[in-house]
Amino acid sequence: MPRFDISRFPALKLQWSAYKILALLFIVFCLSSIDTWYSGYGWHDQQRICQLLLLWFVALFVPFLPKKALPKPLLLLLVVFFSLGLCSSLLAKFPEWAFREWGRYVGLLLLSLLVSGLSQRQLYSSLIFWMMAAVGLVHAYQFFLYYVMAFVTGIHMLDADMLYSGFSNPRFLGQFQVMLLPVLALLLSVCCRQRQWGLSLLLLFSLIAHWCITFSLGGRGVWLGLLVAHITLVLLDYRYWRVPALQMCAALLGFSLYLLFFKLIPLWLGIDLVLPDNLRTTLSGRERIWQIAWEMALANPWLGVGPMHYSATYNPIAAHPHQVVLQFLSEWGFPAAIIFIAMIFWAGYRSVSHLRRSVVNEVDAGLWLAIVGALVLAQVDGVFVMPYAETWLASLLGLALARCGELSIPPRFQQLTCIFVCVPVLIVLGKVLVGEAPAMFSDSIDPISQHHGGNRPRFWSQGWLQY
Template sequence: MTATQLKQPVGDIQRWLACGLVIIMGVLPLWPAGHKSAHDFQRAAECLILLAASFSLWWKPTCLPEYRSRSALAAASLVLLILMSCWHSRYTAAALQEVALWLGLLGWAWVCRQRAVAGDESTLLRAMAAAMAAYAATVLLLYLTSLMSGQLLDARGFMIGFSNPRFLNHVQTVAVPLLWVVAASDADKRWRALASGAAMAQIALTVLTLARATFLAWLVALIVLTLSRECRISRQGWTCLVSGLLGALLLFLALPSALDLTWRPSFASPTGLSSAHSRDLLWTAALDQFLQSPWLGQGPMHFAAQINPTAAHPHNVYLQLAAELGLPASLLVMGLMLMPLAQGLRCLYRATPSRPLLAGALAATMAALVDGAFSGNFVMPLSQLWIATAWGLMAGAVARCEPAAVPLRERRSWSLKHWAASLLLATQFGLCVTTAMQAAREPPRIRADSPVPPPGETYRPRFWLDGWI
């Protein structure tokens, strides 16, 4: 009786801490960034969220998953290769900073995984639905206010809270499939209605910004769900997608036309839909960097160490991993990431009853992977948090339908997890200290002598908005 009473408060505290972090993550775009850019503000907030998540794992290290010996060997090999890549890199401190960020995202994914394993994901999903609904309502309110004023309409101006509206699209890619889960399966019809409305509104905003990669990602995810015979989430997804498209036509085309208002072509225009936007040049640069060092890569974050006129990341996560980590480490990273995805698809295909969480989290993860082939969603702060959330929920949903791994002896298992959680906490504390020092610079940047663009020139984001190392 005593043990049960002691464990329950800890579980409750961890559940509400995770829920609070999701709410913070969701409302960050609506929070005033002060004199910092939205990107820099969100990066600093991301590091604090990851520190809180690592503290949660350190407080209760038994939340960390058990690993089979094959996975443990692959993970150990990956760690060794990444450390060798850092040592081989030009700026070792910057490379280690990127690795610490990755570890923090993995810790946050573990927190979300634990909530899914415990069957306690509904609180997190409702928090996501509320945050996405609040953002969509704010943007639509700004839009309607602009309509009533009769001013020239500016799509870019409505996408508040992001240094570039494309960063919003990266979040939408992952968040909308998770909204489908709430819309299709929540026990309360009010939450189902809220999530459905939020999904349709976010899809309409995606139409307004002409986000090609995001729509391609959703289409691929929905086709895979449909072929997997997961009708519940796929039906909800197709319904929201069509409704959002129709809503966008009515709100952003028919209504301004009826009021004799026009759009300012300052951000997205239909003529740009067939343009590569210099991605071919970035992919060529990433391939050249990979060929220069195919085994250890240039080092984590080090695509940003060679200045080019376009971007500090190659807009393709797969080429980025190859260029920065080398072929062996990038293959191990993708293998460890895709293993639960493959397990989840098998589980989804075999499942007789519908598994909404598994289907929605799989859709969100697949969408992120498709978007990652054309954008920088894996390097921007908020989309990183959303991707880690989706991956953690997917891994937890898979763990609920897969046979459990054979556990280590209890004392040995606790000791290993305790040391792993302590190391994670130490890296996240160090990351926050480093981030605070860098944020004090004007503008925030990795090194004091990092290249700074002259006045009037566009920043190239990576870790900070001034993304060059």
């Protein structure tokens, strides 16, 4: 049988090269929460730069790669939604910053479409799940390594906030965990069914460890998101009961580990313990930033104040409203926010139909749990702001889109629209990567630290647009 020579097919050769470049950039993005490569960048800024680099190459290659054909109503809603965002950006006080947010969201949409085209390439779709699991395993290992080292160094006080790494705030780790925990559970189920016991043990350790971490760092929003996601899954179809049962067992074991490491051992050794208040009932100032967002929305109902422009007006709490609907209401306006909500409900309806008519599958269940959990968490946290969380969410949405129906050739309107929006994304994100990221800590673009202390992350770690 003659050997297949890909060099004889230029289009296939281009696709293969593009996939290899994008896979490498995706791996680099995943590793951006493992270690810092330059001391001048914090975790947030490093992850933002890696995200923008990935999205820039996605916009470069996506017109030439297979994509899922979107239903006409959804495609129309997306066009209207981003057209409204474009108009809002043009009329914003700082259009350059508004275009960054608009271009980033378009890039995330293109990433989802690109991932949706991987349904017939099992290697690349599996890479997303296993890279997520690998990152989670490294974080679990680092957490308990720091715990052991804390005792080796002879400490007199144990602070849980000193045991995690990869994120500038434990809430940002929680945004990743709300998607990671369902993915770990689905991979564990698959490995157990295939009798891959070595991988199963590693995944089980990581799953239990991350539940322990959520208890030690006080992730109320993570617990709420996972609880709602698992309850809705069982209510939709009882055949999926094994996945929530596995997650519940892991949560109980993780809580037992938490009691051992953060209650009993410090008590036996007489060490002072510093832990977040897991049972706090306050909104931690969110009621104030929600009120500010609502007032902005009422004052600018049609197009909002402009993408990212919540952070153009200083407040002492946060540079974003910690609530995704209020974020779009205040920054993009009521029409865009209504379209955003309509698209979520449409996607939910399609997902429910797929779950009910398909054979019970761990992958479908895991994607539902991860995406619904992240959307619930986005009602009290900045999932649609932080680079690491929003990029993972876009990737998982692409996988979910790929599983709802067969891969088909996009209509001409979708292809032309995709090519059209790629141009401004390449210009806007390219300008940030080339002109700002290398010198973002120079005095000319970092005067804000002289006016407002502390980090309030939005686009960069210091997120205010107006000094």
